[in-house]
Amino acid sequence: MFRGKVIWITGASSGIGEALSKALSKEHCNLILSARRENELKRVKDECDNSGNIRVLPFDLANYQSMDEIVSKAISFFGKIDMLINNGGISQRSLIIETAISVDKKLMEIDYLGTVALSKALLPHFIENKSGHFVTVTSLMGKFSSPYRSSYCGAKHALHGFFDALRLEHVQDNIKVTMICPGFVNTNISRNALIGDGTKLNKQDNATQNGLEPEIFVERMLKAIKKQKFEAYIGKGETKGIYLKRFFPKLLHRVILKSAVR
Numbered sequence: 001m002f003r004g005k006v007i008w009i010t011g012a013s014s015g016i017g018e019a020l021s022k023a024l025s026k027e028h029c030n031l032i033l034s035a036r037r038e039n040e041l042k043r044v045k046d047e048c049d050n051s052g053n054i055r056v057l058p059f060d061l062a063n064y065q066s067m068d069e070i071v072s073k074a075i076s077f078f079g080k081i082d083m084l085i086n087n088g089g090i091s092q093r094s095l096i097i098e099t100a101i102s103v104d105k106k107l108m109e110i111d112y113l114g115t116v117a118l119s120k121a122l123l124p125h126f127i128e129n130k131s132g133h134f135v136t137v138t139s140l141m142g143k144f145s146s147p148y149r150s151s152y153c154g155a156k157h158a159l160h161g162f163f164d165a166l167r168l169e170h171v172q173d174n175i176k177v178t179m180i181c182p183g184f185v186n187t188n189i190s191r192n193a194l195i196g197d198g199t200k201l202n203k204q205d206n207a208t209q210n211g212l213e214p215e216i217f218v219e220r221m222l223k224a225i226k227k228q229k230f231e232a233y234i235g236k237g238e239t240k241g242i243y244l245k246r247f248f249p250k251l252l253h254r255v256i257l258k259s260a261v262r
């Protein structure tokens, strides 16, 4: 499925995006790697197989007003894009009462508006080609919520609203949408998470550290993409929350109250 395709990955400089880049580089496809730090993207590229078929395109998802220019650049590398993997993002760890509204805004700008603006800028290309696949990495926190993550849950839930609509509007254009909802994955996500005053948590939390290794997560993610699943929930026991939310929401509420850690 991936052979010969042009696949654009955001958040490729670390964690899930880095593991994904390395796994896909073995699949004989052409890759475009994006995140903010060019040096880190070049490092990932150099550590990939077939690095001749890889381009780096640094940009900041928070600059969501300038996505047309970024998309034109991306298309110019290989003449087309087949798949955009919207993986870049940040998290948050703080109670609502101690979280500045500027933190909610930042999460919405990076996780929601940046991803939506990039996808909207690429959409005409997919429509013209009568083909394209948007893969968006949200979170189990995009399907149900937990304390200390209100801004993150808001932004990730919103992505489901947007991409479910996109999937419905573009069936006739053969455009696919796959939403990937990770549980805990052992990456830098909690270190980079914002606390209430907008500074970084700078600490690895236990749940994240004990989560799936990015390479294992990515294996499962690629299977879900190949099957063109609408949604995939990938993690350990925490994925049970999806079914509790649907069938026993009050039980889920009690479970999360008991188990939520800061």
Ligand SMILES: NC(=O)c1ccc[n+]([C@@H]2O[C@H](COP(=O)([O-])OP(=O)(O)OC[C@H]3O[C@@H](n4cnc5c(N)ncnc54)[C@H](O)[C@@H]3O)[C@@H](O)[C@H]2O)c1
Pocket (backbone or CB within 6 Å): 010, 011, 012, 013, 014, 015, 016, 017, 034, 035, 036, 037, 059, 060, 061, 062, 087, 088, 089, 090, 091, 110, 137, 138, 139, 140, 181, 182, 183, 184, 185, 186, 187, 188, 189, 190, 192, 208, 211
């Ligand atoms: N690790 C987990 O437990 C977990 C759980 C659920 C969802 N996720 C999601 O997985 C995705 C990848 O995160 P990760 O776990 O690999 O974390 P990570 O911090 O290791 O990687 C995040 C990536 O996003 C990029 N990024 C952050 N802000 C950006 C910006 N303003 N502009 C451009 N790029 C930016 C970073 O540079 C990095 O490449 C995120 O969307 C995250 O919300 C992770």
